[in-house]
Amino acid sequence: MTNEIKDSIKVRIRDLNLYYGNNHALHNINMDLHKNKITALIGPSGCGKSTFLRCLNRMNDLIRSVKVDGQVIIDEKNIYDKDVDEVAVRKRVGMVFQQPNPFPKSIYENVAYAPLKHGLIKKGHHCDDLVEKSLVQAGLWNEVKDKLKEPGTSLSGGQQQRLCIARTIAVQPDVILMDEPTSALDPISTEKIEALMLELKKKYTIIIVTHNMQQAGRIADYTAFFHLGDLIEYDETETIFINPSEKKTEDYITGRYG
Amino acid sequence: MTYFKSESSSVSKLSSSQKKIKTDNPFYDPSLQKRHAQARRFKFLTVASIIFAISFLVFFLGDMIVKGLPAFQQSYMLIDVTYNEKTVDSTRKAIDKKYRRIVSRSWLRDIPAMVEQDPSLMNTTQATWVLVNHQVDQYMKGHYYKIKNKYLNIVKEKQAVGELELRFNTIFFTHGDSKIPENSGIKSAIIGSILTLIVTMIIAFPLGVMTAVYLEEFAHDSYWTQLIEININNLAAIPSILFGLLGLAVFINLFGMPRSSPLVGGLTLALMTLPIIIVSARAALRSVPDSIRQAGYGLGLTKIQVVQDHVMPLAFPGIMTGSIIGLSQAMGETAPLIIIGMIAFIPDSPSSIFQAATVMPAQIFTWAGMPERAYIERTAAGIMVLLSILISLNALAIYLRKKFEVNW
Amino acid sequence: MRFLLMSAAAVSILTTFGVLFSILFEAIEFFQMRSFWYFISGIEWSPGVEDSKFGALPIFSGTFIITFIALSVALPIGLGSAIFMSEYASFSLRDKLKPLLEILAGIPTVVYGFFAAITVAPAIVSFFEIFGIHASFNSALASGIVMGIMIIPVISSLSDDVIRAVPDSQRKASLALGMTKSETIKAIVLPSALPGIISATLLGLSKALGETMIVVMAAGMRPNLSWNMLEDMTTVTVRIVDALVGDHEFDSPETLSAFALGLVLFAVTLVLNIVSVALIRKFKEKYKVNTL
Structure with a gap:
């Protein structure tokens, strides 16, 4: 492996298996996720793509019955190693959820909450700067700069989701996970978020779970197709959509099931 | 000897490699230790409060049982009781004078009723288990009591020969309230x-x-x-x-x-x-x-x-x-x-x-x-x-x- | 049939107004005999003597102090228990703990009163004796502590329901930002649940104010305008009982003073209840939950 390729890989997944109790939900996943690219995870409902996504920031640890083995290596370190703190992992690997879920606090506090707790900044003008920077990056600043004190829940759905993205990047993560971030939004808000993601990939590595294949086609550099807990195919998006090597992938892409 | 040496060297190797991991670990964050300690303290407080509430409940129920159980027993003493016209009239005379401060007044009060119920008792003297008063009862249960020494000696004698004992308290379930403690029930x-x-x-x-x-x-x-x-x-x-x-x-x-x-x-x-x-x-x-x-x-x-x-x-x-x-x-x-x-x-x-x-x-x-x-x-x-x-x-x-x- | 059912429903209204008016009329009668201002601001309460006085301030202060002690016991422990049950305990453990705590609410208050008088009060006296401080056998502290334990489940039960009604997406969002569990609870969950927690506290407060047997048995009869929790104190409910079990004529100010005190108690608990219900309704609307 040349250094260049090695540097371009942000997350390496090796022999990842996941069990819900006795249910073997993810089978031996091996994958390399590229730095500063958008990788889309597609597949029918229940294929394990969201479960897989949650392995990347150890959110599955919160479910008692879940057992994970294998390796998820970020920056040459397996995040499931004993000496890795899942709290620190989640700080470096942010996550945006399907339903916009701003905290019932002001817009300002929504963004400032985590950086303050992490001790990244102190209250005062540094904090104001970070909030502004994050909201600008999330493309929300112009819409909310006059009402930072208003509750985050007063915004529209699309604005709420961008607030959640601003909240995530305020912690300065390396990787951002997005679990169907636009499935609860209208087409115009979806478009804004997609444009935002293309902007964000310059700084972050983005992994997105989506039900919407057009969306994957529009924004993703790489696409992975999951089916019943198996990673069927993973390649550049163009290849997956135009010339898949697996029959199952082709069937799914052409809408024969889903 | 060599065995020990090799082990100790391996230990030191391990600890140095651990140190190396920490500095190599991109997820190492020293400030997290403090935050985790805070989280543990917080959880401990919640556990402590529920433990307090539950253990209060246990202590409370235990306290009631410890205090209440003795009431389900009552002391009785075996003495001679004389049933005749005179003692039915004046029930104090049915028993030996020395027992008058020991036997329950409420038991004596029931003598006429007993004779009425069982006329064959009339004009006999019978060794009977009689209810004693609450002070003697408290003495029997090992609680604080107030008995004059003269009577306490009699009580102790009776107890020594097994003619004073605790029995199941039926009065508690068959009687109503009373100003005489040993006669009161629920x-x-x-x-x-x-x-x-x-x-x-x-x-x-x-x-x-x-x-x-x-x-x-x-x-x-x-x-x-x-x-x-x-x-x-x-x-x-x-x-x-x-x-x-x-x-x-x-x-x-x-x-x-x-x-x-x-x-x-x-x-x-x-x-x-x-x-x-x-x-x-x-x-x-x-x-x-x-x-x-x-x-x-x-x-x-x-x-x-x-x-x-x-x-x-x-x-x-x-x-x-x-x-x-x-x-x-x-x-x-x-x-x-x-x-x-x-x-x-x-x-x-x-x-x-x-x-x-x-x-x-x-x-x-x-x-x-x-x-x-x-x-x-x-x-x-x-x-x-x-x-x-x-x-x-x-x-x-x-x-x-x-x-x-x-x-x- | 329909009419019959409707009249049954009307009984509940009749009862509420019955309670209100039966207290109100007698209270008015009392205030025709005695000054209302002296009642709420006077510091001497001396019924049954030649020149009887009805200044309820020492009674209100005693009620306030004992209630304050009760809440200082019940709020941290009740809230702590609620947080443990809703955030840390497994479902099966919670299902066992909650009914166990609710036993505390099912114990008759006369039983608590006996416990306060016979076990807790003497323990407090001997504890403070170690430091050479004299505590009364009828102390505000003993009745306050036991009353606090009695209202733990009032606070824990409702708070637990409210905390669990906070949507899980909030917790996940916070944890995904790299917050610890306790930071999430303190910064996100509890503020969201706050209206419900306040509501639970007000209910507990109302219950403490109206509690009778514990204070009758363990707090004392003496109107005592003092801050010392180790002294005996009296409360509104104690004086109501005392005024009515005595041998006074029904229309004497001694007896009627009970209704004046009852009116105060009725008004305060009613306001607390209305505020508490309004807060819970607000919380329900915010999170669209119907299980509370």
Whole structure:
């Protein structure tokens, strides 16, 4: 492996298996996720793509019955190693959820909450700067700069989701996970978020779970197709959509099931 | 020797490699240690509070049992008792003079009744197990006692030869209240409680269920129903003692019902129990799915028929559960009953709801205020009886709920 | 039939107004005999003597102090228990703990009163004796502590329901930002649940104010305008009982004073209940939950 390729890989997944109790939900996943690219995870409902996504920031640890083995290596370190703190992992690997879920606090506090707790900044003008920077990056600043004190829940759905993205990047993560971030939004808000993601990939590595294949086609550099807990195919998006090597992938892409 | 050496070197290698991992670890964050410690402290506080609450419960129940158990035994002494005309007249003379400060006055008082019941006793002298007074009883139980030395020696002698012993206390369950501790029991309070609660349930159950049926099945969302709902809610929050004021002002002063009677007590408690029954009956009715009602209407039944024949039978277990819980709350209530006078000294069991009566919690209150040490164990024993009834009632409610629980 | 059901429903209204008016009329009668201002601001309460006085301030202060002690016990422990049950305990453990705590609410208050008088009060006296401080056998502290334990389940039960009704998405969002569990609870969950927690506290407060047996048995009869929790104090409910079990004529100011005190108690608990219900309704609307 040349250094260049090695540097371009942000997350390496090796022999990842996941069990819900006795249910073997993810089978031996091996994958390399590229730095500063958008990788889309597609597949029918229940294929394990969201479960897989949650392995990347150890959110599955919160479910008692879940057992994970294998390796998820970020920056040459397996995040499931004993000496890795899942709290620190989640700080470096942010996550945006399907339903916009701003905290019932002001817009300002929504963004400032985590950086303050992490001790990244102190209250005062540094904090104001970070909030502004994050909201600008999330493309929300112009819409909310006059009402930072208003509750985050007063915004529209699309604005709420961008607030959640601003909240995530305020912690300065390396990787951002997005679990169907636009499935609860209208087409115009979806478009804004997609444009935002293309902007964000310059700084972050983005992994997105989506039900919407057009969306994957529009924004993703790489696409992975999951089916019943198996990673069927993973390649550049163009290849997956135009010339898949697996029959199952082709069937799914052409809408024969889903 | 070499073995040890190699091990120690491997240990040092391990620790140095661990150090290396830490500095290599891109996820290493020293500030997290503090935050995790904070998280552990927080969790510890929540665990500590629940442990405190539960251990209080255990300590409390244990304390009641330790204090109450002795009351289920009572001391009896074997002495000669002479039954004849003279001793029936003046019962003190039935026993040897030296025992007069040891034997219970209440036992002696019963001598004429004993002779009447069994005439063959007349003109005989029999070795009999007789009830002793509460001071000797307290001595037997190892509590604080006050007995003159002269009598204490007799007690000790009797105890040494096995003619003074603790037996199961039947008096506690067969007698009413008494100013003589060893003669007092909980029977009249139990009967008073039963009479009072019968009145309570006769009033509160139909009223509560009918109100619930009206609100759930018939009422439209109007100003009127909202008023009723707010009322029920407030009724549940009124301190119980204020219901006592109502009972005193309305039932006793206005309607002239007999003071201290189960009638007034039952009516007062019924008003308190009403909201509990209404709320639980409404929940039970609401849990019956609409499809059952639609099916009834589909068959051409009227609303009343549907409610009576199809909805009520399904809601009934839920209504019963709520009513039992309401009943058990009414059973433990004291304050309003004190206000309407149900703490009078009542030695005999009431035979109707118009007679003066006392109830179990009121009896506990009365005994708790008695100066004699012997009443403490009786109070605690009364509490044990009351709590076991309440626990059984609640267990019954839980059983009913589990048994008839349906997930629609 | 419909009419019958409707009249049954009307009984609940009749009862509430019955309680209100039966207290109100007698209270008015009392205030015709005695000054209302002296009642709420006077510091001497001496019924049954030649020149009897009815200044309820020492009674209100005693009620306030005992209630304050009760809440200082019940709020941290009740809230702590609620947080443990809703956030840390497994479902099966919670299902066991909650009914166990609710036993505390099912114990008759006369039983608590006995426990306060016979076990807790002497323990407090001997504890403070170690430091050479004299505590009364009828102390505000003993009755306050036991009353606090009694209202733990009032607070824990409702708070537990409210905390669990906070949507899980909030917790996940916070944890995904790299917050620890306790930070999430403190910064996100509890503020969201706050209206419900306040509501539970107000209910507990109302219950403490109206509690009678514990204070009758363990707090004392003496109107005592003092801050010392180790002294005996009296409360509104104690004086109501005392006024009505004595041998006074029904229309004497001694007896009627109970209704004046009852009126105060009624008004305060009613306001607390209305505020509490309004807060819970607000919470329900915010999170669209119907299970509370």
